[in-house]
Amino acid sequence: MSTAEEQPGPSKPSGSATDEKERDDRTFECNICLDTAKDAVVSMCGHLFCWPCLHKWLETRPTRQVCPVCKAAISKDKVIPLYGRGATKQEDPRNNVPPRPAGQRTEPETSTGFPGFGFGDGGFHMSFGIGAFPFGFFTSTFNFGETRPSPAPRGTPQFEEEQFLSKVFLWVALLFICWLVLA
């Protein structure tokens, strides 16, 4: 069934098949212990190690953490674990070695509609303030996301108050702009 079982068979033509298999095995050797990598992790620079071996290396030189192969910068957070299919039996709990860092999964981004410019759910609000120009501008203009409290229901005294204030601010703003233009 599997080719791996056929290779050591008696009908093997020459040494080439075993050589090839050996070469295949060596591709997955840990660069530190030179054995087939167990609890394999791969660095950002692409080099394969057993996690216990790499951890020990990082501990040996905590101040100068470099890849043992290419001396690129390396750290515990910058290695990726490799999960093969027939992998990790937990029968060998390694003391002193913290568990191999977990893989990082990011959820695919679902784009939702634009949250709106802070107009609330209904009525339009005019507010006006004087402050240090650029900062005040940013804070009042770019506060997306955080929705303003919705306006008071129509007919209540609070609603009329708010309408009145809104108009006052509108007029003050217009006057101020006029004054800026004329001055």
Place this chain on the structure above:
Amino acid sequence: MANIAAQRIQREFKEVIKSEEVAKCAIKVELVNDSFTELKGEIAGPPDTPYEGGNFVLEIKVPETYPFNPPKVRFITKIWHPNISSVTGAICLDILKDQWAAAMTLRTVLLSLQALLSAAEPDDPQDAVVAKQYKEQPDMFRQTAKHWTSVYAGGPAKMPELDDKIRRLTDMGVEEHNARVALSSYNWDLERATEQLFS
């Protein structure tokens, strides 16, 4: 000895034996004891250097913390080189100190040492006397290194003029190696070497 160190040396040993450099007789590794803690290395002097034709024997001691710490290597064969002590054979090479990396092997160490023989670093010397000569009198340095190669490493060069100066000193009762060191250190100036030996 820690298991990983012994296991790795065994694997490396096989790798070196199979490597093409061994086939070309450029490097060689032999076991000294059965526990893989001590080995004997050998490198051929690289071509187009004063070390050409010589064979240099190295002592390799494998620490228990190998491969996380470098092996301790020194030249057993006496050699005249700015980065190698002419007295003890101690080597000044960054990869055997702070630049060691766990993925380096016996093979790469031996090849690095061979590279060191072809490209000395006189600004980071192990032997100050040799380094000074290397920088100030390169021709004299080449002569001396070639002479040492022929005497200690089986090099082919014949230098009757230098041999003659040594014989002058040995005739005065000086031990041959001491005579050679004194002459080498004083750029083969017989008078100054004599002065130094008898002062």
